[in-house]
Amino acid sequence: MNVIEIKNLTKFYGKARGIKDVSFNVEEGEIFGFIGPNGAGKSTTIRTLLSLIYPTSGSATIFGKDCIKFSPEIKKEIGYLPSEVFYYDNMKVMDLLNYSASFYKKDCTQRIQELAKRLNLDLTKKIDDLSLGNKKKVGIVQGLLHSPKLIILDEPTSGLDPLMQQIFFDLLEEENKKGATILFSSHILSEVQRLCDRVAIIKDGQIIKVEKISTLQENTYKKFKIQCASKVDKKHFDMVGVNDLEENDNVISFIFKGDINTIMKKIAEIEITNLWVVEPDLEEIFMHYYEKEE
Amino acid sequence: MNMFLQELKTYRKSTIIWTASLIGILITVFAMFPSFAKEAEEFKKLLEGFPEVVRNAIGLQVDTMGSILGYYSYIFTYVVLCGAIQAMNLGTSLLSREVREKTADFLLTKPVTRIEVITSKLLAALTSLVITNIVYLTSAYIVATIIKTDDFSGKVFLMISITLFFIQLIFLALGMVLSVLLKRIKSVLPLSLGTVFGFFIAGMLASTTGDDKLRYLTPFKYFDTSYIMQNAAYEGTYIIIGLIFVLGAISATYYIYSKKDIQAL
Numbered sequence: 358m359n360v361i362e363i364k365n366l367t368k369f370y371g372k373a374r375g376i377k378d379v380s381f382n383v384e385e386g387e388i389f390g391f392i393g394p395n396g397a398g399k400s401t402t403i404r405t406l407l408s409l410i411y412p413t414s415g416s417a418t419i420f421g422k423d424c425i426k427f428s429p430e431i432k433k434e435i436g437y438l439p440s441e442v443f444y445y446d447n448m449k450v451m452d453l454l455n456y457s458a459s460f461y462k463k464d465c466t467q468r469i470q471e472l473a474k475r476l477n478l479d480l481t482k483k484i485d486d487l488s489l490g491n492k493k494k495v496g497i498v499q500g501l502l503h504s505p506k507l508i509i510l511d512e513p514t515s516g517l518d519p520l521m522q523q524i525f526f527d528l529l530e531e532e533n534k535k536g537a538t539i540l541f542s543s544h545i546l547s548e549v550q551r552l553c554d555r556v557a558i559i560k561d562g563q564i565i566k567v568e569k570i571s572t573l574q575e576n577t578y579k580k581f582k583i584q585c586a587s588k589v590d591k592k593h594f595d596m597v598g599v600n601d602l603e604e605n606d607n608v609i610s611f612i613f614k615g616d617i618n619t620i621m622k623k624i625a626e627i628e629i630t631n632l633w634v635v636e637p638d639l640e641e642i643f644m645h646y647y648e649k650e651e
Numbered sequence: 652m653n654m655f656l657q658e659l660k661t662y663r664k665s666t667i668i669w670t671a672s673l674i675g676i677l678i679t680v681f682a683m684f685p686s687f688a689k690e691a692e693e694f695k696k697l698l699e700g701f702p703e704v705v706r707n708a709i710g711l712q713v714d715t716m717g718s719i720l721g722y723y724s725y726i727f728t729y730v731v732l733c734g735a736i737q738a739m740n741l742g743t744s745l746l747s748r749e750v751r752e753k754t755a756d757f758l759l760t761k762p763v764t765r766i767e768v769i770t771s772k773l774l775a776a777l778t779s780l781v782i783t784n785i786v787y788l789t790s791a792y793i794v795a796t797i798i799k800t801d802d803f804s805g806k807v808f809l810m811i812s813i814t815l816f817f818i819q820l821i822f823l824a825l826g827m828v829l830s831v832l833l834k835r836i837k838s839v840l841p842l843s844l845g846t847v848f849g850f851f852i853a854g855m856l857a858s859t860t861g862d863d864k865l866r867y868l869t870p871f872k873y874f875d876t877s878y879i880m881q882n883a884a885y886e887g888t889y890i891i892i893g894l895i896f897v898l899g900a901i902s903a904t905y906y907i908y909s910k911k912d913i914q915a916l
C-alpha cells in the first residue's frame with residue numbers, strides 16, 4: 358500500500374519554478390529519502406503535501422486521501438519537522454509541547470517525557486534561551502509526540518551534533534519498526550544512504566530518478582586529492598572510473614567511481630605527501646553521473 | 652479552544668497595557684474638569700479666540716465644553732485614537748505574527764483548518780477588545796460620577812463610550828484584511844500607526860471643511876458625539892457602512908487566508 362502518492366505535482370510561484378511534474382510513491386513502512394541540492398524543490402513538494410502551499414496542477418494523496426481536501430484529517434497522523442524550527446519564544450519547552458499535544462486527541466504526556474529524556478532536553482527552560490541544537494530537539498519531540506503514522510522530515514539534521522544525530526536516527530528507526538512511514542528530505546547523500554530504503558532524486562524541480570539505496574550505493578563516488586612529493590604526470594591516473602582529472606602544481610584531484618582497491622594500488626605506485634578522500638557533494642554527483650545519463 | 656486560549660495568553664500583556672493607557676488618558680484629562688468647569692466662561696472666551704477652523708479640527712465645541720458630556724466627548728476623540736491603534740495593531744498582527752515569527756509551519760501542520768485558525772484568533776482578539784471596553788467603560792463611568800458638577804445622562808454617556816468598541820471593530824477588521832493582502836509585514840507598529848493617523852487626519856480635515864463625503868472615508872467620523880448628545884441616537888447610514896465594511900473585510904480575510912500559500916522560511 359502506498360502511504361503517499363504524488364501525481365504530476367506542479368507548482369509555480371508566479372512565473373518562477375517550484376516543481377514540475379513530480380510523481381513518486383512512498384510505500385507503507387519504508388523510510389523514503391528525498392534528495393536534491395538546495396532549491397531543487399524538496400521543500401516545495403513537502404509543503405504541498407502538508408497543504409501549506411497549493412499546487413498549480415497535479416495532485417497528491419496521503420493515506421489514500423487527497424492531501425488538500427482532507428488536510429486536517431490526514432494531519433492527525435502526520436508528524437512534521439521543518440528544517441528551521443521557530444517556536445513561540447515566550448513559552449517554556451513544556452508549554453509548547455503541551456500546546457502541540459493539545460491538537461491531538463490523545464494523552465501524550467508520557468511520550469513527551471520519554472522523548473525528552475532520550476534527547477536530553479530540559480523541559481523547564483524557555484524556548485528563547487535554547488541553543489539551535491536544543492531548539493531542534495524541541496522540534497523532534499514536537500514531531501514525534503503523538504506517535505504519527507507518517508513522519509515528514511525536511512532537512513532535519515542541521516544543528517544537531519553527531520551524537521544527537523545518532524540518537525535521532527535511532528529514534529526514527531524505532532518509529533519505523535513500530536510501523537511508521539518516513540519521508541526524509543536531505544541534501545546530504547550519506548545520511549540518506551545510512552537511513553533510507555529508497556530514494557527520489559530531484560533536481561531543478563523535476564524528479565530525475567527514484568531508486569533503491571542499494572543501487573545507488575553501487576555507484577559510490579569518491580573525490581580524491583593527492584599531493585605528490587614531486588611532479589607526477591597526471592596521465593598516471595588516466596584510467597576507467599576517473600573523472601574530472603585536474604593537476605595543479607603537485608596536487609592532483611579527480612572523482613573516482615569503481616573498485617576502491619584499483620585506485621589505491623595506483624596511488625601506492627607514486628610518492629605522495631598528503632591525501633584527501635572525501636564524499637563528493639550531490640552537485641558533483643549530479644554533474645558527473647546524472648547529467649551524462651540524460 | 653486550545654488555539655483561542657493560546658492567543659488570549661499571547662495578547663494578555665498588550666491588552667493590559669492598552670487598557671491602562673486608555674484609562675490613563677481619561678483620568679489625566681478628566682482630573683482637570685472640576686477646575687475647568689469652575690471657570691468655564693473664561694475658558695469659553697479664550698477658546699472662542701481660536702479660529703473656527705482650528706476648533707473644528709481638534710473637535711472643540713465651545714458651547715458644550717462646560718458640561719461633563721461635552722468635555723468627555725472632547726477627550727473621547729483621543730481615547731478613540733488610542734483604542735484604534737490598539738485594535739489595528741491587534742488585527743494586523745493576528746495572522747502576520749505567525750509568518751513573521753515563522754510559527755505558521757507549526758500551527759498549520761496541526762490537524763486544524765485555516766478557518767479554525769482564523770476563527771480562534773478573531774475570537775481571542777474580540778475578547779481582548781471586549782475586556783478593554785468593559786474595564787474602560789466602568790472606570791470612565793465611575794470617574795465621571797465622582798467629578799460631575801451637574802447630573803448627566805448615563806445613557807448618552809454609554810452611547811458615546813461604546814462607539815470606542817465599534818471603531819475598534821472597524822480597525823481590527825481593516826488590520827486583518829491588510830495583513831493577508833500584504834505579502835510580508837516586517838513590523839506591525841509603523842503600518843498600524845500610519846494607517847490610524849492617516850484616517851485621524853482625514854477626520855480632522857472632514858471637520859474643518861464640513862465635507863460630508865470625507866466623513867464616509869474615515870471611521871473616526873462615523874459616530875458624531877454632538878449628534879449623539881443631541882439625539883441620543885446614532886446615525887443609521889454610518890452604522891450600516893461600518894457594519895458592511897467589517898463584515899466584508901472579515902469575509903475577505905477568511906477567503907484570502909484559506910487560499911494563500913504559506914511561504915517557506
